[in-house]
Amino acid sequence: MGRVVEESFNIQAVHDLLSYGIPTKLVGLKLREHYDHLTFTGAVPRTFVGSTALAGVSWPLTRVFEDINGQLIGRSTANWYTAFQATGFHVIYYASRTLPNFFAFGLTTISLRNLLPTRQGSSSPAPSRYPLALILLTIAGVVFRSEIALLIGAQTLWNLLFRRRFALSTVILSGAVGLILGLSLTIPIDSFFWQQSPLWPELSAFKYNILQSRSADWGTSPWHFYLTSSLPRLLFNPITYTLYIPFALANPVLRSPAADLLLPNLAFVAAYSLQPHKEWRFVVYIVPPLLTSAALAAAWIWTRRAKSPAYRALSLALVVSTAASLAASTAMLAVSRLNYPGAEALNRLHALAPDRDTAIAHVHMDTLACMTGITRFLQLPPPPAAVLEGAAPAGPRVAAGAGELFWVYDKTEDEDKLLDPVFWERFDYALAERPERVIGRWEVVDTVEAFAGFRVVRPGERKEGDNGNWESVRRGAWGEGMVEAWGLVERFGRKATGGWWVEVRMEPRVRVLKKQREKLQNQVGGDW
Numbered sequence: 001m002g003r004v005v006e007e008s009f010n011i012q013a014v015h016d017l018l019s020y021g022i023p024t025k026l027v028g029l030k031l032r033e034h035y036d037h038l039t040f041t042g043a044v045p046r047t048f049v050g051s052t053a054l055a056g057v058s059w060p061l062t063r064v065f066e067d068i069n070g071q072l073i074g075r076s077t078a079n080w081y082t083a084f085q086a087t088g089f090h091v092i093y094y095a096s097r098t099l100p101n102f103f104a105f106g107l108t109t110i111s112l113r114n115l116l117p118t119r120q121g122s123s124s125p126a127p128s129r130y131p132l133a134l135i136l137l138t139i140a141g142v143v144f145r146s147e148i149a150l151l152i153g154a155q156t157l158w159n160l161l162f163r164r165r166f167a168l169s170t171v172i173l174s175g176a177v178g179l180i181l182g183l184s185l186t187i188p189i190d191s192f193f194w195q196q197s198p199l200w201p202e203l204s205a206f207k208y209n210i211l212q213s214r215s216a217d218w219g220t221s222p223w224h225f226y227l228t229s230s231l232p233r234l235l236f237n238p239i240t241y242t243l244y245i246p247f248a249l250a251n252p253v254l255r256s257p258a259a260d261l262l263l264p265n266l267a268f269v270a271a272y273s274l275q276p277h278k279e280w281r282f283v284v285y286i287v288p289p290l291l292t293s294a295a296l297a298a299a300w301i302w303t304r305r306a307k308s309p310a311y312r313a314l315s316l317a318l319v320v321s322t323a324a325s326l327a328a329s330t331a332m333l334a335v336s337r338l339n340y341p342g343a344e345a346l347n348r349l350h351a352l353a354p355d356r357d358t359a360i361a362h363v364h365m366d367t368l369a370c371m372t373g374i375t376r377f378l379q380l381p382p383p384p385a386a387v388l389e390g391a392a393p394a395g396p397r398v399a400a401g402a403g404e405l406f407w408v409y410d411k412t413e414d415e416d417k418l419l420d421p422v423f424w425e426r427f428d429y430a431l432a433e434r435p436e437r438v439i440g441r442w443e444v445v446d447t448v449e450a451f452a453g454f455r456v457v458r459p460g461e462r463k464e465g466d467n468g469n470w471e472s473v474r475r476g477a478w479g480e481g482m483v484e485a486w487g488l489v490e491r492f493g494r495k496a497t498g499g500w501w502v503e504v505r506m507e508p509r510v511r512v513l514k515k516q517r518e519k520l521q522n523q524v525g526g527d528w
Contacts, residue, residue: 006046006099006100007097007098007099007100008370008371008375009037009042009046009051010046010050010051010054010098010099010100010103011051011097011098011375011377012036012037012375012376013035013036013037013048013051013052013055013193014051014054014055014098015036015375015376015377016034016035016036016037016376017051017052017055017056018055019034019376019381020034020035022192027192027195028195031193031195035193036376037193037194038194038195040411043208043214044201044204044205044208045190045194045196045199045201045204046100046201046205047100047143047144047186047189047190047201047202048189048190048193048194049103049143049144049185049186049189049190050098050100050103050143050144051098052189053103054098054103074299076299076302076303077292077295077296077298077299078295079299080294080295080298080299080302080318081288081291081292081295083322084235084236084237084240084291084294084295084298084322084325085287085288085291086326087236087237087322087323087325087326087329088234088235088236088237088291088325088329089236089328089329089332089333090233090234090236090280090284091105091234091284091287092329093332093333093336094281094284099281100144100145101144101145101281101282101284101285102281102284103143103144104140104141104143104144104145104148104285105284105285107136107137107139107140107144108136108137108140108148108151108285109285109288110136111132111133111134111136111137111140112133112155112285112288112289113288114129114130114132114133114136115129115130115133115155115159115260116292130159130165130166130170130174131170131173131174131177133155134152134155134156134170134171134174134175134178135174135177135178135181136178137151137152137155137178138152138174138175138177138178138179138181138182139178139181139182139185141182141202142178142179142182142183142186142202143182143185143186143202144202145202145282146202146203146205146206146210147272147275147282148285150268150271150272151265151268151285151286152175153268153271154264154265154267154268154271155264155265155268156171157264157267158260158263158264158267159264163260183200186200186201186202187199187200209277210275215275215276215277216276216277218277219277220276220277220278221276221277221278223273223274224273225273225278226269226272226273226278226280226283227269227273229280230278230279230280230283231269231283231290233280234280234283234284234287235287235290235291235294236325236328236329237321237322237324237325238321239317239318239321240290240291240294241290241294243297243314243317244293244294244295244297244298244301244318245258245262245290245293245294245297247297247300247301248262248293248294248296248297248300249262249293251297251300253300254296254297254300257293257296258293258296258297261289261290261292261293261296262289262290262293265286265289265290266286268283268286269283269286298318301314301315301318302315302318334486335451335504336451338449338450338451338504338506339372339450339451340372340373340450341368341369341372341373341448341449341450341509341510342365342368342369342370342371342372342373342374342431342448342510343372343373343374343375343378344373344448344510345369345374345431345446345448345510345511345512346365346369346373346374346378346379346431347378348446348448348512349363349429349431349446349512350380350407352429352445352512352514359405359406360405360406360407360408361405361406361407361408361428361429362407362408362410362426362427362428362429363407363408363409363410363427363428363429363430363431364410364411364412364424364427364429364430364431364432364438365409365410365411365430365431366411366430366431366432366433366434367411367413367433368433368509368510369431369432369433369510370411372450372509372510374411374431379407379409380407410427418437419439420439421439421440423439424438424439424440425440427515428514428515429512429513429514429515430442430512430513430515431510431511431512431513432510432511432513433509433510433511435511435513438513440515441515441516442513442514442515442516443513443514443515443516444511444512444513445512445513445514446511446512447508447510447511447512448508448509448510448511448512449506449507449508449509450506450507450509450510451504451505451506452505452506452507453505454502454503454504454505455502455503455505456500456501456502457499457500457501457502457503458499458500459498459499459500460499
């Protein structure tokens, strides 16, 4: 679960905003000198609106859920929605990451909240909420992710044509207000930081991904991918989509609110399924309404659990599945910490600083390392007025390590440069997935492992993880307390199963390489 391009841009931008602020003089020079996006521009410009907001103010995560309460859809429904959402994995885990989809997620969730019934027993939202819902959706689409336009269309058609809840004039006016507000945010901010005027990043991304069909360069998936893979993963608890959502649609009392929650959002998924390139994050916005429809059914069954054996059995299944989801998501969280070998490799490299006998250390970080945890937050900060002779304003980052040691970080991706032996002459260290591609004489001084799946361990069979290296990886990623707790669970689990167990498999992913200097030229062990 490495970072994708948009996420990498945003987290670097948050770092640069917090570290260097927004320049007011010599803007172009200072942006080129300090800001990562002008050195590594990516395929298309991305908006600074989300990263600027994140750097400036902490948006309370609880705001996403605050109005899904007893005044709107019933206290029991709200409680089960919270249970389903909190015991899931992907939404909670990725809400802390700087993907533009999750900058948009807060706005889309608040918007869809405004389409919930205004009071318990009501089947319609308050008319005054419609404009705000459409405005927020439009802002999210204009600024962060253009695919939200399809969600706007689906919600508008459902509420305008099928439910007749507002007039066409409301749609036009709300859309115009959202468009103006969104453009007023994104164009000035992004034109300033990218030093291109006027610049609307999402329009550039739309042209690149849709009009030029370049998104397919990142892979394609079958038409049913969202329905058969993405949504089950996002909803996480299988009982929500196999039992409770169908129950809500089948129940005459719940059918109308469940249809409002499900049908326009599933129509959005169906329309977006025509796009060949698919990722679960493109449809994450519909998770709250889908879980709310499941919560409607869960609340209906739970409040009637004393009335019949069938309701008692369904209520028991509800409790057991929710507890199992919590256990599974907790385990996935622990495993996910093993997915960032790049960050671990850079931290280990910094620990090698006392081993150097020169004042400057040049390190190249390959694509995998940069995609698995390395950010500019991990690069050691420069001392005041630190200057490295020969470093261009838009060139490698310079930072100080222990004592007087300076680090020069490089993340060149150009294949022509990487195949040039002269390019590698200036580096002292490299973080590489494939050491054979690093030209020259190098020594592997450390190897960082990462998650590689699971393996069933049979009774009497020795685990692959029974070695000191894996133990050190676990303790570094999880901490002493969690490792001891997991060991206790494993011992009891293997006793209960007669020796059967499931272990986490690890594999080498990133090597820390050190260039062999003249005094090591006659050595051959461990070089590449």
